[in-house]
Amino acid sequence: xxxxxxxxxxxxxxxxxxxxxxxxxxxxxxxxxxxxxxxxxxxxxxxxxxxxxxxxxxxxxxxxxxxxxxxxxxxxxxxxxxxxxxxxxxxxxxxxxxxxxxxxxxxxxxxxxxxxxxxxxxxxxxxxxxxxxxxxxxxxxxxxxxxxxxxxxxxxxxxxxxxxxxxxxxxxxxxxxxxxxxxxxxxxxxxxxxxxxxxxxxxxxxxxxxxxxxxxxxxxxxxxxxxxxxxxxxxxxxxxxxxxxxxxxxxxxxxxxxx
Numbered sequence: 001x002x003x004x005x006x007x008x009x010x011x012x013x014x015x016x017x018x019x020x021x022x023x024x025x026x027x028x029x030x031x032x033x034x035x036x037x038x039x040x041x042x043x044x045x046x047x048x049x050x051x052x053x054x055x056x057x058x059x060x061x062x063x064x065x066x067x068x069x070x071x072x073x074x075x076x077x078x079x080x081x082x083x084x085x086x087x088x089x090x091x092x093x094x095x096x097x098x099x100x101x102x103x104x105x106x107x108x109x110x111x112x113x114x115x116x117x118x119x120x121x122x123x124x125x126x127x128x129x130x131x132x133x134x135x136x137x138x139x140x141x142x143x144x145x146x147x148x149x150x151x152x153x154x155x156x157x158x159x160x161x162x163x164x165x166x167x168x169x170x171x172x173x174x175x176x177x178x179x180x181x182x183x184x185x186x187x188x189x190x191x192x193x194x195x196x197x198x199x200x201x202x203x204x205x206x207x208x209x210x211x212x213x214x215x216x217x218x219x220x221x222x223x224x225x226x227x228x229x230x231x232x233x234x235x236x237x238x239x240x241x242x243x244x245x246x247x248x249x250x251x252x253x254x255x256x257x258x259x
Contacts, residue, residue, distance in 0.1 A: 005036060006028040006029055006032040006033050006036055006114070007028065007029075008026055008027070008028055009026075009027065009028070009029075010024050010025060010026045010027070011024065011025050011027070011146065012024055013025055013120065013139070013142065013143060013146075015122070015124075015135070015138075015139060015142075017124055017125065017126055017135055018124070018125045019122045019123060019124050019125065020122075020123040020124075020125065021122075021123070023120040023122055023139070024120060025117060025118070025119060025120065025143050025146060025147065026090075026117065026118040027116060027117035027118070027146070027147045028114075028115070028116055028117070029150060030095060030116060030147060030148055030150050030151045031150045031151070031154060031159065031161075031173075033095050033114045033116055034095065034097060034161070034171075034173070035161050035162070036114065037096065037097050037100070037112065037114060038097065038161050038162065038163055038164070038169075038171075039161075039162050039163065039164055040111075040164065041164060042110055043100060043104065043110065043112060043164065044164035044165070046100050046101040046104035046105075047097075047099055047100060047101075047163065047164070048067065048069040048099045048101070049099060049163075049169065050069070051069050051070075052069060052070055053070060054070055067101060067102045068098040068099060068102075068176060068177075069098075069099055090118040090119055090120060090121060091118070091119040091120075091121065091140070092115060092117075092118055092119075093115075093116045093117040093118075093119065093144070093147065094113040094114065094115055094116060095113070095114055095116040096112050096113045096114070097112075098176040098177065100112050116147060117143070117144075117147045119139075119140060119143045119144070120139075120143070121136075122135075122136060122139055124136065130214065134214075134223070134224045134225075137187050137190075137223055137224070137225050138225055138226070140187060141187075141190075141225055141227065141228050141229045142227075142229075144229040145227070145229040148229060148233070151173040151175075151233070152173075152232060152233045152234070154171065154172060154173040155172055155173045155174050155175075155233055155234040155235070155236075156234050158170050158171065158172045159171055159172075159173070172234075174233075174234065174235045174236065175230060175233055175235070175236040175241045176241060177241050177242075177243060178241050178242055178243075179243050180242075182197075185197040185198075185238075185242050185243075186223065187223065187225075188228070188230075188238065188242065189238040189242060190222055190223050190225040190228050190238075191221050191222060191223055192217075192218065192221050192222065192223050194221065195221035197238055197242050198238065198239050198242050
């Protein structure tokens, strides 16, 4: 008999400011989701547990990168470790393992990505439109923080998990990559629309913000989120885990474009 998939559960989210409807998160246990991936028999031959480097020649002059476990980030992490608004719409969060072969992970039929959570899309009751947007950003980080709390603990302390062969492996859970579109990446990185989420680049766009707190945040290109979900996640850094887009993160910061 095959093991049952991770069960869904829900939690009511309390916010400081009122919303039009009660907010609920529907989510699964993050550790159980990753364990189901790690022990998946169809993925047994696609895992890589050891960081490695490949070179073009014996002189080690040119490094060849293929997948996460051959990149510099895997070596850096190895070193550090060793030492719904209306119940009709929601943000879907998927989770996977970085050490699964990239070609295998891209095949939807193998289900290498598991739905982890459904986050509510709230309508806040506030007279200032800008404040309603900031409250929505706060809510997203609050919801993600609830769901990924077990991963933060595993990143700090480690956890034993079973691989497809039944062997126990001591695993840590750093945040390797967070894939999203550019507007969502700005929210995740806690910066404003006129700054890059992965570099120090900014544009000349000025924002019309009236509150003193917003004005202070604007000087540093921050979007006013006080407690991002990745704040206490060991080794997590937006400049490392966000995936830059060539168009928006590079070209748009230096040249105007019409699309």
